Amino acid sequence: MDYFQKFSSQFRDRIVLLLILNNLVVVVDWGLSDYVFKLTGYWLLLTMLAIPLLTLISLACLSTAYLTKPTKLLWQAILHTVPDSRNIPAPKIESTTLGRELVSTLANNVYQLAIDGARSAISNDQAAKDLHHNEIATKLPVPLLTLDAAGVVTFANPAALHYFEVAETDVIGKDFHLLTSLRFSTIDTFDGWLDNVRNRIISDLHNWQQVSATLATRKTLQFDMAASYSKDDPQNCDVIIAIFDRTKSYKEDDQSLSFIALVVHELRTPISLLLGYIELFEQELNGKLDPELTRFMYQMKSAGQNLASFVTNVLTVARMESNQLELQLTEENWGNIVKQAVDEMQLRARVQGVKIETHIAEGLPTVGANPVTASEVLINLIDNAIKYSHDSKHKTIILSVGLTPDGMVETTVQDFGVGIPASVIPNLFEKFYRNHRNRAQISGTGLGLYLCRKIVEAHEGHIWVQSQDGQGAIFGFTVKPYAALANELKNSNNTDIVHSAHGWIKNHSLYRS
Amino acid sequence: MPPDQNQPSTPIPNPAKVKPRTILSIEDEQFISELYARALTKAGYEVTVEHDGKAGLEMAQTDRYDIILLDLLLPTMHGSEVLKNLRDPHLTPHLHSKIIIMTNFEERQEVRADIERLADAYFVKVDITPNQLVDFLSQIK
Numbered sequence: 001m002d003y004f005q006k007f008s009s010q011f012r013d014r015i016v017l018l019l020i021l022n023n024l025v026v027v028v029d030w031g032l033s034d035y036v037f038k039l040t041g042y043w044l045l046l047t048m049l050a051i052p053l054l055t056l057i058s059l060a061c062l063s064t065a066y067l068t069k070p071t072k073l074l075w076q077a078i079l080h081t082v083p084d085s086r087n088i089p090a091p092k093i094e095s096t097t098l099g100r101e102l103v104s105t106l107a108n109n110v111y112q113l114a115i116d117g118a119r120s121a122i123s124n125d126q127a128a129k130d131l132h133h134n135e136i137a138t139k140l141p142v143p144l145l146t147l148d149a150a151g152v153v154t155f156a157n158p159a160a161l162h163y164f165e166v167a168e169t170d171v172i173g174k175d176f177h178l179l180t181s182l183r184f185s186t187i188d189t190f191d192g193w194l195d196n197v198r199n200r201i202i203s204d205l206h207n208w209q210q211v212s213a214t215l216a217t218r219k220t221l222q223f224d225m226a227a228s229y230s231k232d233d234p235q236n237c238d239v240i241i242a243i244f245d246r247t248k249s250y251k252e253d254d255q256s257l258s259f260i261a262l263v264v265h266e267l268r269t270p271i272s273l274l275l276g277y278i279e280l281f282e283q284e285l286n287g288k289l290d291p292e293l294t295r296f297m298y299q300m301k302s303a304g305q306n307l308a309s310f311v312t313n314v315l316t317v318a319r320m321e322s323n324q325l326e327l328q329l330t331e332e333n334w335g336n337i338v339k340q341a342v343d344e345m346q347l348r349a350r351v352q353g354v355k356i357e358t359h360i361a362e363g364l365p366t367v368g369a370n371p372v373t374a375s376e377v378l379i380n381l382i383d384n385a386i387k388y389s390h391d392s393k394h395k396t397i398i399l400s401v402g403l404t405p406d407g408m409v410e411t412t413v414q415d416f417g418v419g420i421p422a423s424v425i426p427n428l429f430e431k432f433y434r435n436h437r438n439r440a441q442i443s444g445t446g447l448g449l450y451l452c453r454k455i456v457e458a459h460e461g462h463i464w465v466q467s468q469d470g471q472g473a474i475f476g477f478t479v480k481p482y483a484a485l486a487n488e489l490k491n492s493n494n495t496d497i498v499h500s501a502h503g504w505i506k507n508h509s510l511y512r513s
Numbered sequence: 514m515p516p517d518q519n520q521p522s523t524p525i526p527n528p529a530k531v532k533p534r535t536i537l538s539i540e541d542e543q544f545i546s547e548l549y550a551r552a553l554t555k556a557g558y559e560v561t562v563e564h565d566g567k568a569g570l571e572m573a574q575t576d577r578y579d580i581i582l583l584d585l586l587l588p589t590m591h592g593s594e595v596l597k598n599l600r601d602p603h604l605t606p607h608l609h610s611k612i613i614i615m616t617n618f619e620e621r622q623e624v625r626a627d628i629e630r631l632a633d634a635y636f637v638k639v640d641i642t643p644n645q646l647v648d649f650l651s652q653i654k
Contacts, residue, residue, distance in 0.1 A: 214623065261619050265586065268617035268639040269542055276548040279642045308639045315619055326622050 007070075007099035014066065014098070018059045025055045069096045071105045078106035081114030132439045142244065146237035151176050151194070154236045165215055180213040182225075183326070190227065192374065194239065197229045197303045204229045210250060222250035253322045260318040274304045295351075298350075302351045304342070309379055313447050314374060317431075320454050327370035327458050331482040334367045334409050338401055341378035345386070356385050356393045361402040367409050369487030373455045380448040381413040381475050388417035388473065408461065408478035416472040420465065428465060429453040452477070460485075529611045534650075535559045537578040539569030539595065540615065541587050545638065549582065549615075552643035556651070566590030570598055578610050580650060583632075585616040592616065593628050609654055615646075 029051040033039045039047060076091035093104045137144055143160035147153055156164075156171045164171075164180055171179055182190060188208065197204040207226040214220050224244045231238065278301045289297065319325040342358050349356050385397040394416040406412045420428065431450040456463040456477045467473035515633070526573040536553055540546035541564045550560040566587035573595070574603040575582050581599070585592035596612060599605045619637070620628065629635045634649070641649070 265618040268637070269545070272617060272624075272638040273544050273548065275639070276545065276643050279644055280548070280551070283644070311639070319622075 003099070003102035003105055007102045009098055010098055011067070014063065018063060022052065022055055022059065026052045026487075029497070033313040037291065051336040066098045066318075070099045073103045074106055077110045081110055084325070120404065124259045134393050142242055144243075145171075145176070145179075145241045147176050148236040149198075149238045149241040151239075153179065162245070163221070164213075165217065165219075165247065177405075180215065184208060188226070193227070194229065198231075201229070202231045207437055210246070212250075217499045220247075220431070221245065221456075222247045257318050257322045259365065260315060264315045268308070271308050271311070272305055275301065275308070278304060285296050298347060299351045302348045305348060306383070309376075309383070313380070313451055316373065316455075317451055322449075325373075327373055327455075329370055329485060331366045331373075332369045332371055334364055334369065334479065336400060337369065338378060338399065338411060339373055341375045341382065342399060344375075345379060345382045348383065349386050349397065352386050352390065352395075354389045354397060356382065356397045356399060359398070364401065364403065364409055365477045365481040365483060368482045369459060369479050374459065374479065377455050377477060378411070378451045380414075381477075384448060384475070385413050385415035385417070385473075389415045390417065392417045404478060407481060407484070409481060410476055410478045412474050412476040414472065414474040419469045419471045420473050421469045425467065427466060429463065534579040535577060536561070536580045536582060537573055537594070537610075538582040538651075539566065539573070539587065540564065540582065540584045542584070543611075548630075548643050549646065550651070552647050553650070556647040558650070564588070566592065566595055570595045573599055573610065574605050574608075576605075576608050576610060578583045580653065581610045581612045582615050582646075583612055585614065585620070585628075587616050593620075593624070596628060596631050 008387065029048060033044055033047045050246060066350060069513075073091040073093055073096060079088040080090050091107060093100060093102075093107060096103060107215040137157050139153070140157055142160055143163040144157040145153055145160050153171050153174055153176050156166075156168065161168055161171065166179065184190070190211075193204075193206050197206075205226070205228045207224065209224045210222060211225050212222045213221055223246050225241060226244075227239055227241045229239055281297055282301070285297075316325065338358065338360060342356055346356065382399070384396065389395050389397065392415070396416060398414040399411070400414075401409065401411045429449050429452070431446065453463050456479075459479050461478040461480065463475070463477040465473060465475050534557075536544055536558045538546050538549055538553075538560060540562065543564070546562045546564070550562055551633070553560045558580075561572070564587075567589040569583070569587065572578075574649075583592050585594060587595070592614065595627060596614070599608055599612060612631075612633045614628060614635040615638050616636075617638045619625070620625075625635070636646070636649075
């Protein structure tokens with residue numbers, strides 16, 4: 001206020017000074033024109049008018065400059081603090097003389113206000129980022145978790161705690177994997193994504209469908225999941241995970257699987273009986289049946305075995321489709337698995353008059369395989385080869401096992417049957433696909449090769465076919481040596497890795513007994 | 514047609530040398546239990562058959578059997594419950610019997626893993642003929 005009074009008095013003084021000056025000029029002008037130049041008439045009148053007028057104009061300009069300068073400086077100071085007008089420089093307050101203190105004080109006040117405003121904006125921003133104080137994050141009915149760069153949980157909203165049935169203290173500061181073990185429906189897993197983006201990308205967004213988790217209470221949750229990654233997040237929220245519960249809708253799929261399991265049970269019971277009785281007849285009627293009846297008996301046994309494999313195929317496909325097939329890959333002697341599968345298929349080959357030749361290379365490495373499903377692949381491929389050798393003159397199947405140049409263990413099943421036209425090969429491993437030309441002659445459902453592909457892929461192997469119409473066919477697939485798999489396990493820091501039908505499943509063991 | 518060379522040969526223990534082992538078969542499908550009992554008896558085992566879950570549990574708890582063949586889908590008590598009871602030291606202390614699950618019902622994988630952990634062996638019936646079962650049991654110590 002003092003500065004304003006000082007400014008007012010300065011302003012008043014200058015106006016008074018200007019008026020005195022103006023009067024002086026008029027007096028001087030009158031004196032000069034009358035006594036010195038002795039002007040008369042029009043000239044005297046013109047001078048008397050012009051000189052004071054010019055003086056007034058120049059004084060007006062001068063005073064205006066004096067008056068507007070402080071205003072201009074304040075205008076500059078205000079605009080300088082507006083975020084969008086930062087290109088306007090700070091005013092040079094020392095350049096003014098009139099009201100310098102007032103302008104300087106006001107400008108400083110403006111700056112202070114601007115600084116306070118910015119500070120409060122920053123603290124609001126921080127409060128928004130600190131999810132514990134963020135109302136949207138805490139009230140969101142969707143489970144939300146954040147992880148830091150090391151995968152440690154930094155925030156879990158009440159919905160997440162409720163969903164996973166845990167207390168905040170059980171989660172915050174703990175490794176995310178300790179919260180629950182996630183199972184993914186494809187090879188595209190959360191850990192795989194994170195490993196990938198962490199090393200290459202600054203930020204990313206990804207989502208997964210049909211993820212499942214089993215809680216400590218053994219309750220299974222199924223959900224879709226979305227995650228964002230932002231490298232070196234200052235709030236330690238490098239990863240933000242949102243979970244969308246789908247337990248109910250995915251459970252309906254489970255119920256259809258339970259139905260299939262029940263049907264499979266009902267089908268298997270009579271097949272078990274049938275095979276049991278045939279075995280009994282085989283033993284106790286040996287030598288008492290004529291050759292034709294003996295042949296019928298073996299055909300009956302072969303048909304029973306065939307049906308049993310088919311029923312198992314149906315169940316395996318149903319499980320795979322509903323994401324409930326987990327393959328535990330263990331160290332196996334591949335040669336033994338192949339020999340067992342061939343043994344199991346010998347009877348079916350014999351009743352069709354087909355011979356199986358087996359060539360297993362020496363010194364093969366052990367493989368990482370799930371013996372039950374890997375046998376299903378072998379049985380399906382051998383079974384196909386038997387069926388398609390039907391009209392062949394050369395009724396032999398050659399089964400070979402060896403190493404590929406890139407160190408995979410490869411198994412091939414070759415037949416000399418009708419072969420496969422080039423046009424149908426691309427669809428051969430699809431579900432329910434059958435070679436239409438052979439549909440009438442050869443029984444089958446179109447599930448077998450689809451199943452083979454899925455199982456081989458779950459073993460991280462590759463399945464292929466080579467054929468020419470009328471020239472027979474070679475089906476081949478690879479499985480990984482156990483050493484290569486063990487190496488993967490080592491690199492992924494997981495001691496317990498299960499492969500799903502579609503990809504890796506990492507089982508973390510906190511809540512697993 | 515030559516006889517099937519690939520069936521496992523059935524070793525028939527000589528009763529004079531080997532003490533007959535006792536088997537309790539808890540199996541509700543009458544014909545299947547009959548088939549197993551026939552093959553096992555021929556192989557020298559003493560077989561008792563029970564069709565009911567609860568009654569089977571009570572018999573198993575007497576610990577008079579070396580081997581228990583246990584089905585899962587059973588009347589009155591599910592096979593997995595029978596198994597849990599038998600493996601619970603408070604309910605069944607000091608059971609010496611080996612428990613072998615024989616089922617055609619495919620449980621969910623995690624349920625099956627739980628059952629397998631408690632049992633000594635787990636078979637899908639359709640995958641194992643009576644003679645193959647006898648062959649397997651002869652290897653159990």
